[in-house]
Amino acid sequence: MRNLVVRIVAGVLAAAALAALGVHRDKTWPLVVAGLFLVLYLGLVMRRPLRRIRAVSRPFPPAWRKLLEENVGFYEELDAAGRKHFERNVALLVADHEFEPVEGVELDDELRVLSVAGAAVIFHHLGIEPRVRRTILLYPDHFDDAYDVSKHGEIMGMVHRQGPIVFSRRALRNGWNSKTDGSNVCIHEWAHVLDMDDGFADGIPVLAGDTEHWDEVLKEELERVRKGRSALRAYAGTNRAELFACAAEAFFERPGPLKKKDGELYELLCEAFGFDPLA
Numbered sequence: 001m002r003n004l005v006v007r008i009v010a011g012v013l014a015a016a017a018l019a020a021l022g023v024h025r026d027k028t029w030p031l032v033v034a035g036l037f038l039v040l041y042l043g044l045v046m047r048r049p050l051r052r053i054r055a056v057s058r059p060f061p062p063a064w065r066k067l068l069e070e071n072v073g074f075y076e077e078l079d080a081a082g083r084k085h086f087e088r089n090v091a092l093l094v095a096d097h098e099f100e101p102v103e104g105v106e107l108d109d110e111l112r113v114l115s116v117a118g119a120a121v122i123f124h125h126l127g128i129e130p131r132v133r134r135t136i137l138l139y140p141d142h143f144d145d146a147y148d149v150s151k152h153g154e155i156m157g158m159v160h161r162q163g164p165i166v167f168s169r170r171a172l173r174n175g176w177n178s179k180t181d182g183s184n185v186c187i188h189e190w191a192h193v194l195d196m197d198d199g200f201a202d203g204i205p206v207l208a209g210d211t212e213h214w215d216e217v218l219k220e221e222l223e224r225v226r227k228g229r230s231a232l233r234a235y236a237g238t239n240r241a242e243l244f245a246c247a248a249e250a251f252f253e254r255p256g257p258l259k260k261k262d263g264e265l266y267e268l269l270c271e272a273f274g275f276d277p278l279a
């Protein structure tokens with residue numbers, strides 16, 4: 001909001017300076033240019049805020065609510081105020097992101113809502129929003145390293161540091177359909193986004209407090225996963241960033257087993273996501 005005010009004031013001052021020049025030299029054209037500049041500039045600067053205002057001022061679409069009720073276990077558990085907050089965030093996230101269907105996928109409300117629901121889950125208690133606005137690419141199925149969809153494709157989703165998020169539509173649906181298996185590509189990729197929002201994909205999320213303690217716990221947990229002693233799936237042992245993203249899936253979908261087996265990590269995740277699902 002402060003940035004927006006600064007930008008508006010800067011634009012008005014620039015236009016006023018140009019207009020003053022016109023008055024001073026007794027010319028008309030600087031006044032015309034200043035007026036045109038101001039209209040174009042404000043149109044550009046206000047485009048996103050207006051889109052967001054429109055998104056939250058209209059009633060939340062009942063079809064979107066049904067999608068959340070049917071797919072998002074986290075939303076089901078919320079009270080009325082929590083659901084309202086969640087719905088508002090979903091509306092803002094849909095308004096804020098570009099969606100690009102790929103290879104014959106037809107973009108619809110289901111894909112829009114299910115693509116951003118992971119962000120609404122991850123950021124629900126944090127009081128912040130994803131820092132970078134991204135394009136969300138939707139592939140029909142799993143894909144390979146060359147982004148080709150084939151029967152050999154194993155990738156369900158990915159996110160680039162400052163770039164797009166890519167989802168396999170099949171993986172996205174499967175992730176939400178099975179609510180307690182600790183596997184959800186949408187939560188996984190948005191957890192990467194939270195991790196990257198401080199500029200580093202290091203497994204330590206943006207609001208982490210004692211980063212040295214995080215460092216120690218992640219190191220120990222990596223060892224535990226690699227030795228098969230953790231509640232997390234084997235892929236979590238790839239590196240610290242994947243450990244955090246897989247841990248987020250488990251935290252939101254299977255918090256009980258996670259707390260039992262990986263208590264220290266669980267405590268840190270409560271801090272990272274601003275709440276304790278078992279409390």
Ligand SMILES: [Zn+2]
Nearest residue numbers: 188192242245
């Ligand atoms: Zn990952």
